[in-house]
Structures are given as C-alpha cells and as structure tokens.
Amino acid sequence: MSFPYLPIEDAVSAAFWEGTRIQELLLQSCNLCSKYQHYPRALCSHCGGTDLEWQKVSGQGIIDSWTEVMRAPQEGFEAPYIIARVRLAEGPIMLTRIDGSSTKISCDQPVVLRWQPLSDGRALPLFVPVGG
Amino acid sequence: MQDVFIVGAAECDLGVTTKSILELQSQAVTRALADAGLTTQDVDGIATNGISRFSATQLADYLGIVPSFTDSSFAGGSSFEIYVARAVEALRSGQCSTVVISFASNQRSAKSRSLGGVVEHHTPEAQFETPYGPLFPLSYYAMAAQRYLHEVPHGRAALSEVAISAREWALLNPVAFRYGTKSLTPADIEGADLISSPLTTADCCLVTDGGGAIVLTTKLVDKKRGVKIIGYGEATTNTSMTSVDDLMVTGAVESGKRAFAMAGITPQDIDVVEVYDSFTITVLLTLEALGFAPRGGAADLLLSGKTRPGGSFPLNTSGGGLSYCHPGQYGILLLVEAVRQLRGECGERQVPHARHALAHGTGGIISTHATVILEKVS
Numbered sequence: 001m002s003f004p005y006l007p008i009e010d011a012v013s014a015a016f017w018e019g020t021r022i023q024e025l026l027l028q029s030c031n032l033c034s035k036y037q038h039y040p041r042a043l044c045s046h047c048g049g050t051d052l053e054w055q056k057v058s059g060q061g062i063i064d065s066w067t068e069v070m071r072a073p074q075e076g077f078e079a080p081y082i083i084a085r086v087r088l089a090e091g092p093i094m095l096t097r098i099d100g101s102s103t104k105i106s107c108d109q110p111v112v113l114r115w116q117p118l119s120d121g122r123a124l125p126l127f128v129p130v131g132g
Numbered sequence: 133m134q135d136v137f138i139v140g141a142a143e144c145d146l147g148v149t150t151k152s153i154l155e156l157q158s159q160a161v162t163r164a165l166a167d168a169g170l171t172t173q174d175v176d177g178i179a180t181n182g183i184s185r186f187s188a189t190q191l192a193d194y195l196g197i198v199p200s201f202t203d204s205s206f207a208g209g210s211s212f213e214i215y216v217a218r219a220v221e222a223l224r225s226g227q228c229s230t231v232v233i234s235f236a237s238n239q240r241s242a243k244s245r246s247l248g249g250v251v252e253h254h255t256p257e258a259q260f261e262t263p264y265g266p267l268f269p270l271s272y273y274a275m276a277a278q279r280y281l282h283e284v285p286h287g288r289a290a291l292s293e294v295a296i297s298a299r300e301w302a303l304l305n306p307v308a309f310r311y312g313t314k315s316l317t318p319a320d321i322e323g324a325d326l327i328s329s330p331l332t333t334a335d336c337c338l339v340t341d342g343g344g345a346i347v348l349t350t351k352l353v354d355k356k357r358g359v360k361i362i363g364y365g366e367a368t369t370n371t372s373m374t375s376v377d378d379l380m381v382t383g384a385v386e387s388g389k390r391a392f393a394m395a396g397i398t399p400q401d402i403d404v405v406e407v408y409d410s411f412t413i414t415v416l417l418t419l420e421a422l423g424f425a426p427r428g429g430a431a432d433l434l435l436s437g438k439t440r441p442g443g444s445f446p447l448n449t450s451g452g453g454l455s456y457c458h459p460g461q462y463g464i465l466l467l468v469e470a471v472r473q474l475r476g477e478c479g480e481r482q483v484p485h486a487r488h489a490l491a492h493g494t495g496g497i498i499s500t501h502a503t504v505i506l507e508k509v510s
Contacts, residue, residue, distance in 0.1 A: 005251075007259040039256040039372065065282070065379055067274035068329040069267055073248030077265040083328075085275055085374060093374040095261045102329065107282040124263055 004076025006120060013040045015054050020123040023115045025059055027090060028052045038092035059113030061086040061127065064093060068102045086111055086127050097126045136220045138359045140168025140347030141471040144236050146457045147309050149341040153183055154194050156236030156343055164345035177201035177222060177231030179215035182461060201228035208495025209408055212463035213502030217364040219348045229349060236343030237459035245339050261373055267328050272497035274328035276379040277413035281330055283428060290431035292321040294412040295334055295454050297439045302451025304441060304481035309338050310455040335412040337453035344468040358509030359474050365390025366502040373497060383501035384421030384492060391503035399423040403486040404473045406466040408494035409452040418492055446483040449473060463493035474508040
C-alpha cells in the first residue's frame with residue numbers, strides 16, 4: 001500500500017499527529033458534555049464547548065461501510081484498496097483503510113487498529129478485521 | 133403572500149459543445165428569457181455559480197446588466213433549488229422584479245473533471261480523508277450504496293433499475309446524450325467496470341457540457357404556461373465523509389418535510405418526480421428521504437417498474453443525469469424539466485395531466501439538499 005499524500009497539520013490537530021509517532025490513537029473528548037469527536041476541532045461539535053482534552057482510545061471499532069477503490073484518484077496511489085468508515089467503540093466515525101481482502105469484508109464487522117508509517121515519521125491509523 | 137412564478141425555462145447546448153462557459157450561459161439565459169417573452173433589459177436579479185470566483189457578478193457584466201439582487205452560493209448540484217428559495221424571498225420583498233437562475237458548464241469539452249476531486253489542502257478533509265485515497269465524490273456514494281445493499285434485499289437490482297428506467301426516458305428525449313442508443317439490462321449495469329465497489333461506471337452519471345436557465349417573477353402574463361412555486365425547503369449536512377451517523381438517512385428528510393409543509397400537500401399529490409441522480413444510489417436514498425417510500429422501500433418502488441415511461445410514478449423524465457445530461461451541477465436541469473412537464477411541452481415523454489412536480493437537488497457528498505415543489509396554474 002502506498003500513501004503519497006502527506007497531511008498538512010495545524011495547531012488544533014498537532015497532538016493527533018504527534019500521537020501517531022508513538023502509535024497512540026488520540027481523540028478529543030469534551031469536558032462539558034463528555035463526548036468524543038473526530039476529526040479534531042477548536043470546539044466540541046456536540047455542544048459547542050471549548051474545553052477539550054486528548055484521550056488515548058481503544059482502537060476497537062466496527063465497519064460502518066466500505067468500498068473497494070479500483071482506480072487511483074491521483075498519481076502515487078496503487079488501486080485496488082479498501083476505504084472504510086469505521087465506527088470507533090468511543091462513538092466517532094473515522095475514514096480509514098482496511099488491510100484485508102474485499103471478499104472477507106462486510107458491514108458491521110469488528111476491526112482493530114494497526115499503524116501504517118508515513119515517510120515523515122508520522123503514521124496513519126488503519127484497521128484490520130478482528131482475528132483476520 | 134405574493135405568488136412567484138417560473139415564466140421561462142430553457143437549456144443551452146448540451147453534450148459536447150466546444151463552447152466557453154459564458155457562451156453557454158448566454159444561450160441558456162437568452163433562450164429562457166425568450167421563452168418568457170422578456171429580454172436581458174428586464175432582468176434585475178442573477179443567481180448562478182461555476183463561472184469564476186465572482187460568478188453572478190461575472191455573468192451580470194457579460195450580459196450588460198446591473199442587478200439589484202445576486203446570489204452565487206456554492207452548494208454543488210442543489211445550488212439552483214436553493215437559489216429558488218432566495219429568489220422567491222427577494223421577489224416578495226421587492227428587492228428585485230425578475231430573477232434569472234442559470235448554470236452552464238463545458239466540463240466534457242474542457243476535460244476539467246478528475247476522479248480525486250478538488251483537494252483543498254487546508255481543510256480537515258484533506259488532513260484526515262485525502263491521505264487514504266477515496267475517489268471524490270464517488271467513494272462516499274459507494275459506501276452509502278454498500279450500506280444499502282447490506283440492509284436491503286434486492287438492493288443491487290434496484291440500483292440497476294434506476295439506470296435502466298432513466299435510459300427508457302432518455303430514449304424519448306431527442307436532446308438526451310443517450311437518445312438513439314438502446315435500452316439497458318441489469319447485466320449492462322452490473323457487468324460494467326467496477327470503479328468504487330459496489331458501483332460500476334454504469335451507476336455513475338454522465339460527464340457532459342450543458343446547462344440551463346429559469347426566469348422567476350411575480351407577474352404572470354401567459355396563464356396557460358404558468359408554473360407557481362408553492363414550496364421549498366433545504367438542509368445542509370456534511371463536508372466530511374464521517375459526519376453523518378447513518379448513511380441511509382440524508383438531509384432530504386428535512387428539506388422535503390419543509391417543502392411539503394409550505395406547499396400544504398403530501399408526496400401522494402406529486403405527479404412528476406425529478407430527483408438528482410449523480411449516482412444510482414442517490415435516487416433510492418432521496419426517494420426514501422422525501423417520503424415516497426419507507427427506509428429500504430425505494431428498492432421495491434423501482435423494481436415494480438412504475439418509474440418507467442407509462443408507469444404510475446414518473447421519475448426523472450428527461451433521462452436524468454444518468455442518460456440525458458450531467459454538466460457537473462445538474463440541479464438547474466431538474467427545474468427546467470419539471471416546468472416543461474407541468475406546461476405539457478414534453479412530446480413523447482409527456483406525463484399526462486401533471487399538476488404538481490417536485491425537483492430535488494443533492495450536492496457534494498450527499499451534503500446539500502434542496503426541494504422545490506411546483507404547481508401548474510390552471
């Protein structure tokens with residue numbers, strides 16, 4: 001799998017990407033309403049509160065839905081590969097990839113986190129089927 | 133409240149035109165005005181996008197007019213249904229007297245479309261989604277379709293029937309891109325190249341040049357061709373592929389409710405349904421959201437065959453974005469076809485005795501939703 005697009009982080013998201021360097025998946029949780037969110041924001045998208053803190057999360061989730069991409073969107077990506085919406089145990093949904101075969105993937109299947117190193121020392125969270 | 137009417141409707145050249153965006157815009161605007169018995173000198177309101185950063189300003193300058201109302205809101209394919217709401221309010225308040233809503237694109241001639249879409253590097257989506265390589269917008273619709281197939285028996289056959297039904301209508305529309313071709317079979321759709329599973333190239337709309345315009349005013353001169361705007365509603369849900377909790381429920385639920393409440397009618401009262409068909413799945417989700425079928429029930433509606441010509445649920449009667457024309461933002465053409473159906477100008481594909489029509493635009497990644505309900509003036 002190739003990952004040619006390096007994300008451009010900002011002050012709000014920097015902690016997320018720092019976490020990926022030591023393989024910790026961090027989500028923002030709100031100190032006002034106690035809910036988690038992803039992607040990171042400068043406010044809580046559930047209640048509008050601005051007192052947010054980073055929490056390491058379990059890396060457990062289920063596949064909400066998925067698609068096998070058969071043509072690369074831009075140079076450097078190597079199709080086919082599987083894109084998915086994974087619903088994390090803590091609530092938020094992440095866009096990610098599933099490392100596995102499309103013949104063995106289905107909606108509502110449990111998955112767990114693994115890490116894909118990027119060329120600059122950061123890493124992307126991916127998921128694999130539980131027991132797969 | 134003062135009534136607002138659509139008094140002119142037209143397409144520009146469609147398909148492969150080799151014309152510039154502004155030449156196509158000029159065609160759409162002047163043809164719609166001629167249809168209304170008006171000229172550019174009558175126009176004091178412009179709503180359009182997709183020309184340049186200052187789209188409405190650009191078009192006003194090109195047409196040689198100084199409008200008192202403009203709107204260049206960018207909401208993708210539903211922008212034009214959204215403009216109807218803004219225009220009605222501007223006309224009622226007296227801010228302007230005649231509004232032209234228009235769009236044109238030369239995307240096929242200019243080869244300006246790419247599979248990955250436009251990446252805006254400063255957005256959260258570029259940071260948290262683009263690195264994984266989704267096709268944009270296709271992979272999001274594909275995930276919605278995958279979820280649909282997971283929950284709904286015969287979902288794949290229903291997706292195919294959306295494209296098959298659209299083709300049957302296009303075969304009756306001489307300006308449709310696929311006019312003069314042949315009927316489709318499920319094998320044609322399901323056997324086409326997979327592009328982002330479960331969607332194949334045949335589940336995707338056309339990429340063509342084209343566009344159109346409509347003219348709105350409070351003054352109805354020709355009552356026989358009058359079409360009244362009786363309801364509109366909108367809802368905006370997401371830019372991220374992860375913000376919507378349930379892929380089966382779109383913002384059309386709320387936009388539809390608002391439009392029907394304003395119109396004072398129900399889905400059973402609609403005679404002609406024109407909904408955005410960027411992909412086959414868009415149609416199933418939208419019909420359910422608007423209340424034409426329960427969750428998962430659009431599959432049964434499609435597979436009944438009622439949406440084809442001659443059926444009791446006339447759907448996307450121009451042939452749709454799948455078989456007629458899709459210039460990147462298709463919403464204006466939903467309105468043009470709805471107006472023509474209510475006026476009885478549709479020749480072989482005319483729906484008999486059509487009194488109420490619904491046009492529903494969907495933009496982005498099932499992101500922006502706007503519903504317009506029209507009534508024939510009798």
